[in-house]
Amino acid sequence: GVRFTPWNALSETRLPPAPASALWVAKDGSLWVGLMGGGVRRIFGSQIHAEDQPQGTLGSVTDLVEDHSGTVWAVSDGALFRVRGGRWESVPLLWNDRETVVQRLFVASKGGLWVATARGGVFQWIERNESFQRMAAGFTWDIHEDPHGAMWTTDIVTGFRRMGEPSPGPQPFAGSGYRLAHDHQGNLWIATLGEGLWRARVDAATATRTVERSLLRTGLSSDSVQSLLEDRDGACPAGGRLVVVEGRESPLTPIESVGFVVDVAPSESGVEAGTTNGLIGFSAPREEGSRTR
Numbered sequence: 001g002v003r004f005t006p007w008n009a010l011s012e013t014r015l016p017p018a019p020a021s022a023l024w025v026a027k028d029g030s031l032w033v034g035l036m037g038g039g040v041r042r043i044f045g046s047q048i049h050a051e052d053q054p055q056g057t058l059g060s061v062t063d064l065v066e067d068h069s070g071t072v073w074a075v076s077d078g079a080l081f082r083v084r085g086g087r088w089e090s091v092p093l094l095w096n097d098r099e100t101v102v103q104r105l106f107v108a109s110k111g112g113l114w115v116a117t118a119r120g121g122v123f124q125w126i127e128r129n130e131s132f133q134r135m136a137a138g139f140t141w142d143i144h145e146d147p148h149g150a151m152w153t154t155d156i157v158t159g160f161r162r163m164g165e166p167s168p169g170p171q172p173f174a175g176s177g178y179r180l181a182h183d184h185q186g187n188l189w190i191a192t193l194g195e196g197l198w199r200a201r202v203d204a205a206t207a208t209r210t211v212e213r214s215l216l217r218t219g220l221s222s223d224s225v226q227s228l229l230e231d232r233d234g235a236c237p238a239g240g241r242l243v244v245v246e247g248r249e250s251p252l253t254p255i256e257s258v259g260f261v262v263d264v265a266p267s268e269s270g271v272e273a274g275t276t277n278g279l280i281g282f283s284a285p286r287e288e289g290s291r292t293r
Contacts, residue, residue, distance in 0.1 A: 005280065006278060012047075014048075016038040020274030021062055022063050022064045024065060030052070039061060054087055056089075062076070075104070095117070100118065118140075121137040146186070160200065183230045191238055
């Protein structure tokens with residue numbers, strides 16, 4: 001019931017021969033594809049038109065988002081860029097008079113842009129001032145918002161934490177947290193580098209956390225998980241080495257032989273996966289009364 005189709009088999013306009021490393025579906029329905037060493041391509045339908053591409057060049061792109069005003073932002077070689085006037089424009093992010101390394105971008109429910117960095121911590125873009133405000137210190141891999149509006153981050157020491165709370169100290173789930181996402185039930189999913197996929201249930205009143213782990217030895221196809229995405233059916237697919245897995249209440253189900261998956265994004269037909277084998281479309285036939293798996 002599942003199949004992956006390489007992009008170049010679907011379209012006459014080919015993508016550059018480079019790994020797809022970042023994906024974003026914009027409000028206008030276009031798909032933005034970040035490439036390792038190849039910049040960004042903007043796809044409408046099944047075509048890549050030269051006139052739709054912002055002017056200027058980018059290097060290796062690791063993240064893409066669109067904010068509430070329709071501005072597309074990108075992380076390229078650890079630096080921040082945005083599209084303005086049809087061109088890519090560098091947006092310096094300085095801390096202690098030094099440009100910090102940008103790790104991850106996130107657009108909050110109220111439309112604000114948040115930036116996770118390696119040296120400076122977490123910053124929020126203040127649109128009216130065209131400037132950044134520092135919100136938290138410390139090395140930060142990723143940032144995400146929970147259903148209550150609180151921001152959560154991942155790092156290489158505590159694994160994950162709610163932004164602004166003191167360091168929890170030694171805990172059984174401390175480790176190299178990488179990506180994170182909240183599902184529609186309020187569960188927090190954490191992708192780790194070498195320690196599998198975690199699902200955390202957090203009591204909002206007491207901040208008590210119960211963490212379940214899926215590892216290579218318990219059925220996960222890899223202990224290194226690179227990306228997370230909840231689909232329309234409520235599943236939380238995670239991308240890792242040689243695997244795309246579904247995380248539901250049922251056991252994790254691996255989908256193998258698709259390369260190293262570094263990002264995933266929803267599409268009209270299912271999911272687009274950015275892999276070291278290029279951009280791969282994931283779709284499944286849907287019959288009346290059936291669910292896509």
